[in-house]
Amino acid sequence: MKKLSSILLFFLIFGCREETEKQENLSDGITSEEYSDISENYVFKPYEDNKSYCTKILINSLKKSKERFPPFSPLMLFESTQISTFEDLLESSEKTSYCCCPTPNLEISFYNNNSEFDSYLVDTIEFKNKVRIFDKGYQFSYLVNKKKWKEYLKDKKIKNRHYRTSDLAAARKIYNICLENNLIVKNAPTVSKHWMSYDGEFTFIVEEKGKKIAEDFHLELKKKYSEKNFKTQFIYQKHIYNEDKSKYYQSRIELIIFCNKDFYNAFDLQGKKSKFRKTKADFFILGPNKKLEALPDIK
Template sequence: MKKIILIFILMFLQSCNGKLESSTLEIINNYSFNSAISNSDKIIIRQKKANQTEANRDEACFENKSIFETEKTERIESFKKLFENSKYTDYCCCPETNYSIDFYKKSEKIVSFFADTSQNKNKVRVFESNFQYSYLIDKNKWNLFLNQIKVKRQN
């Protein structure tokens, strides 16, 4: 009987440890993501070129024409608001990469995230480059945000 109780206690402690680790990672990742947004003075969102493979996420596979760009503080804040009440997820396997989201500070890229707009009918998955975490945001809010920021056309 003592062995059964001891096993039960060990299993309970292990499950608590896993939940604590997961919560800690979520706090760290949320801080990192929100810091990237807060420290940015420009956000550039580029669509993936049609002829690129799914696994490719390097600079050259994204459009340089008709990119979405904002340097306005209120638009950067509205981007941040897209993630209020969003669903945080741990490791996400195999999202599609439809957009690159680049955060800049004084013309220097500080970090890139990516967006999958095609795997889920009502949600957009914004994920970090190693797939370690992501956010699910409402697709209508995403589209509205893109419509509000200017499209910069480059040659």
């Protein structure tokens, strides 16, 4: 009797971002091209190899969570453009190799202007007289004297302003104002960050017997809609096959597609397509109080 085994794979695959025609934003007729700067992808650059690239450091608290990477919290916020001072702090500390597994309660994010490119986590609870700043992969850490850490944070506190709205056009305009005024924006963990570029999302399920469909499906998706603007996020993929992996008995893919309504209406690949779900904007703007007070309200 052939033995069945299953592999569950979770990963992200991003859809084609090329655009040859304007994609209409259904909120008020503003096109997504007008907001191209708010849909830039996060580009990872290791801080240790790109210190000169860093122009700003943000330190924020994290919500209490059992997750490996707890979500953002605005309770404690610090900002600094003095990168050399942060470097002095690390150089005066003890650097360790692999460390497992600290409990993070703060996050340090490294920015080039408004674009985040790397981040560390911080555990201020593990030691009485030290703070552990560590790589998210636990490959290294810095043990910093707690008094020096507190001294570093002195006079660096900033405020936040929270927006939550279904008026995407107004939210995107405020987002652009933030970029122009060098204000950091943190997306709330309650919604997808893709509200910045897309009006909604839908779920799509593909299921077949007798073959593996992941690669074929993604190629078909990119080929058919190569001139459309959307993103895909695979949330579940399952393959069941025989012991020597020579035959697939069943394949199933579930994904979320972030897009505008016109793409949803045109999408006709074979599979189970959910209803289009309109998204909301939920984000925090971080910076000096005077700049935050000058931002417009959303009615």
